[in-house]
Amino acid sequence: MTASVFIDGAVGTTGLEIADRLSGRDEFxxxxxxxDRRKDDAARAEALNAADFVILCLPDDAAKAAVAMIDNPRTRVIDASSAHRVADGWTYGFPEVVGRETVAAAMRVSNPGCYPTGFIALVxxxxxxxxxPASWPYTVTAVSGYSGGGKALIARFEDDTDIAFRxxxxxxxxxHVPEMTKLAGLVHAPVFAPAVIPAHRGMVVEVPLPLAAIPGAAAPAALLACLKxxxxxxxxVTVHEGTPDELLLRRSTAPSDRLDLHVFGAKDGSQARxxxxxxxxxxxxxxxAVQNLNLMASLPETAGLAL
Incomplete structure (x- = not known):
């Protein structure tokens, strides 16, 4: 049976990429x-209530308003904004962390943020x-391609090619910090240091660990084994072994729905990255979003994904 999907905010970067992943699939x-009706609230409300699944690719306030327009108990929602990531009644859409069955059964799913995806997966x-320990004051540093900042940041980086690092x-x-703290089970909010580089897509998220100073911290090999x-x-998700000479983000990298994790440890075990x-x-x-949609629709989890 075919399920109907309405992407509210379909002309934004996230919405366009979701539509691309769903194109040619006869399940939806x-x-x-x-x-001329894309911003018409009456037309949107009709579509929101007609769909089996709604995917919101909107700013936070607009996402909350869209949810309020749904007046039936049937329509299931995936919200790609940050509006509901720690909200009561919403399931955090990271099936590898919260459980595939949990996501599959949910009526309201909040997509993780891009940076938190890396941090939470690791920690x-x-x-x-x-x-x-949950009580350690963690730090997370990260760099991302500029596409995650929306149309304004995309235009800024593409117009001003002299920007080397933001x-x-x-x-x-x-x-992003509240979801990092909650989903990683931490006592203290991590210090989050994000940056943008002149590449359209791609992201590296890093958590440095001074293991010798962290009470009760395990050795790098044990951390790696746990993630595996x-x-x-x-x-x-792939957990890699070994230590390459470098990790690179390339401007030419094709779209990917993978998540690659690494544990790099000092020879004496005193530090890890x-x-x-x-x-x-x-x-x-x-x-x-498509991975969560697949699970909610009882379809193969990776259908339509680029892996």
């Missing part, structure tokens, strides 16, 4: 609005297993 029928299993979030309190066990059998590499538009946004 897309509900679309003509350009949550280790804290849960007791290999890292550090931001300098006032701290970034909107946590993601065993996943077609999306946890590193996640992903596509901010893939597992960090559109790919995650």
């Amino acid at each position: 029928t897309l509900i679309t609005l003509p350009e 949550a299993p280790l804290v849960k297993a007791g290999l890292l 550090d931001y979030g300098l006032s701290l309190g970034h909107k 066990q946590a993601y065993a059998g996943s077609e999306v 946890l590193v996640a590499v992903l596509d901010n538009l893939g597992k960090g946004a559109s790919g995650a």
